[in-house]
Amino acid sequence: MRRTIIGWVLLAIIAAAVWSILWIMHLVALAPVSPVRNAVNEPTAHPDVPTTGNMANDRLANLPSTEQAVVLGKNVGRGCEGVLAFPMGFGRHDADKGDAYWSVKCADGKSYAVALHPDKAGGVSVLGCEAMRSAGMECFKRLPP
Numbered sequence: 001m002r003r004t005i006i007g008w009v010l011l012a013i014i015a016a017a018v019w020s021i022l023w024i025m026h027l028v029a030l031a032p033v034s035p036v037r038n039a040v041n042e043p044t045a046h047p048d049v050p051t052t053g054n055m056a057n058d059r060l061a062n063l064p065s066t067e068q069a070v071v072l073g074k075n076v077g078r079g080c081e082g083v084l085a086f087p088m089g090f091g092r093h094d095a096d097k098g099d100a101y102w103s104v105k106c107a108d109g110k111s112y113a114v115a116l117h118p119d120k121a122g123g124v125s126v127l128g129c130e131a132m133r134s135a136g137m138e139c140f141k142r143l144p145p
């Protein structure tokens with residue numbers, strides 16, 4: 001008799017849990033949705049960005065910020081889905097003169113520095129932010145003038 005009572009109690013608890021989950025899912029489906037939350041937020045382009053002579057950088061700088069991150073993520077490869085882009089500045093030394101440096105944060109939390117070379121082929125170099133730190137530079141910070 002005791003086992004029967006315990007069985008019915010457990011069955012009642014499981015049934016109540018399933019019913020609660022289904023009821024919550026139903027309420028979520030019926031909940032009012034804010035028009036702002038569902039609005040497509042079209043980022044604006046940056047037409048005021050001056051040209052720099054680095055064609056790859058100029059094209060990237062004129063994109064909306066969300067698209068900048070996507071493009072940089074594709075340049076990184078390695079499964080990077082870019083979510084945040086930051087223009088760091090331009091190289092000033094002979095070896096990197098004219099290179100445009102950008103930082104990109106990927107959806108997986110990893111971050112990279114991307115150098116866009118000013119050549120017509122639009123060459124790209126990618127370096128992890130940890131490697132940048134070991135070279136005395138940091139991602140997501142402006143390069144010194």
